[in-house]
Amino acid sequence: xxxxxxxxxxxxxxxxxxxxVIRKMxxxxxxxxxxxxARQWIENGDPVVYEMLEALVPQAAGxxxxxxxxxxxxxVGREYFMTKGHYHEDPTTxxxxxxxxxxxxxxxxxxxxxxxxxxxxxxSIIHVEPGWAHRTYNTGEEPLVFLAxxxxxxxxxxxxxxxxxFAHTVVKGDNGPVVVKTSTLR
Amino acid sequence: xxxxxxxxxxxxxxxxxxxxVIRKMxxxxxxxxxxxxARQWIENGDPVVYEMLEALVPQAAGxxxxxxxxxxxxxVGREYFMTKGHYHEDPTTxxxxxxxxxxxxxxxxxxxxxxxxxxxxxxSIIHVEPGWAHRTYNTGEEPLVFLAxxxxxxxxxxxxxxxxxFAHTVVKGDNGPVVVKTSTLR
Numbered sequence: 001x002x003x004x005x006x007x008x009x010x011x012x013x014x015x016x017x018x019x020x021v022i023r024k025m026x027x028x029x030x031x032x033x034x035x036x037x038a039r040q041w042i043e044n045g046d047p048v049v050y051e052m053l054e055a056l057v058p059q060a061a062g063x064x065x066x067x068x069x070x071x072x073x074x075x076v077g078r079e080y081f082m083t084k085g086h087y088h089e090d091p092t093t094x095x096x097x098x099x100x101x102x103x104x105x106x107x108x109x110x111x112x113x114x115x116x117x118x119x120x121x122x123x124s125i126i127h128v129e130p131g132w133a134h135r136t137y138n139t140g141e142e143p144l145v146f147l148a149x150x151x152x153x154x155x156x157x158x159x160x161x162x163x164x165x166f167a168h169t170v171v172k173g174d175n176g177p178v179v180v181k182t183s184t185l186r
Numbered sequence: 187x188x189x190x191x192x193x194x195x196x197x198x199x200x201x202x203x204x205x206x207v208i209r210k211m212x213x214x215x216x217x218x219x220x221x222x223x224a225r226q227w228i229e230n231g232d233p234v235v236y237e238m239l240e241a242l243v244p245q246a247a248g249x250x251x252x253x254x255x256x257x258x259x260x261x262v263g264r265e266y267f268m269t270k271g272h273y274h275e276d277p278t279t280x281x282x283x284x285x286x287x288x289x290x291x292x293x294x295x296x297x298x299x300x301x302x303x304x305x306x307x308x309x310s311i312i313h314v315e316p317g318w319a320h321r322t323y324n325t326g327e328e329p330l331v332f333l334a335x336x337x338x339x340x341x342x343x344x345x346x347x348x349x350x351x352f353a354h355t356v357v358k359g360d361n362g363p364v365v366v367k368t369s370t371l372r
Binding site for chain 1: 187188189190191192193194195198200241243246247248249250252254276278279280281282284286292294300302304305306307309310311312313314315316318320333335336337338340
């Protein structure tokens with residue numbers, strides 16, 4: 001392969017991506033604490049929660065994958081629209097997030113349930129340490145758009161999160177987003 | 187380490203970097219084909235050509251380093267202000283460039299002198315394939331600001347470029363930037 005460029009349009013999303021992943025509410029309803037509210041969303045049009053536009057590169061150590069993601073604004077009950085969240089299959093691999101537009105929170109958690117919540121706003125650069133699961137929330141009124149870069153051999157373990165969830169989540173409070181224990185919502 | 191965030195200001199450059207590298211004309215005069223013009227720049231105030239603001243992370247495989255760079259506008263003769271350029275010491279490692287503002291060109295070259303010139307403008311995402319030397323030029327009238335992400339164990343080989351140079355470079359033409367063979371300028 002040769003070096004290449006992908007341009008992003010006014011939306012901040014990659015033009016001519018090699019792969020597009022669309023996550024509707026029905027693809028991830030179980031991620032939300034309030035399953036009744038999630039079901040209502042599905043019955044009322046099953047909206048796209050987020051989409052990821054990826055560029056493909058060889059799956060080798062040292063190679064870097066990148067994608068642009070847009071999370072739409074919204075809540076399920078008090079819980080903000082979010083990504084599924086994942087660990088990397090290779091626990092030595094980090095990830096970088098650059099926020100293009102919108103407002104959000106990246107929530108990171110270890111297997112022993114330590115957590116960190118980091119603010120996403122235009123120009124913020126987040127370093128996700130190896131070994132931390134991570135999920136992003138749109139806490140604003142506009143789409144949250146960001147670029148993610150990660151080692152091509154990182155691998156994505158979504159299943160652990162689907163089975164065990166995060167111990168914390170981010171909800172709409174009276175004065176903005178608040179991180180709470182997931183157990184308090186169920 | 188825990189996950190962390192670095193914010194960028196209106197300039198697009200990292201606030202509170204862990205390390206700052208400033209490259210003045212006198213640090214890299216030999217990079218330019220017109221050594222007399224480079225000397226004139228040094229005698230007339232020795233301007234900053236570019237600065238890199240870095241965040242430090244552990245130097246381990248799987249870890250990702252990132253930095254924001256600003257290249258000031260200007261030319262040395264017809265050659266645009268540019269970075270020193272480097273190979274990675276680990277030839278299996280890639281790099282990603284995200285352009286925050288300004289206009290530029292990323293020039294990439296292999297050891298057997300194949301080259302690729304890629305356009306940098308707001309939102310462009312460049313993937314530099316492992317094994318390709320790379321250098322960026324500010325071809326606009328404003329600062330060129332970009333984010334770079336690379337494996338923390340990549341290592342920077344500047345010396346090969348200092349000794350052998352690039353076979354191609356980017357100059358100001360009548361209708362915008364033009365890639366030429368460096369040998370035609372000396």
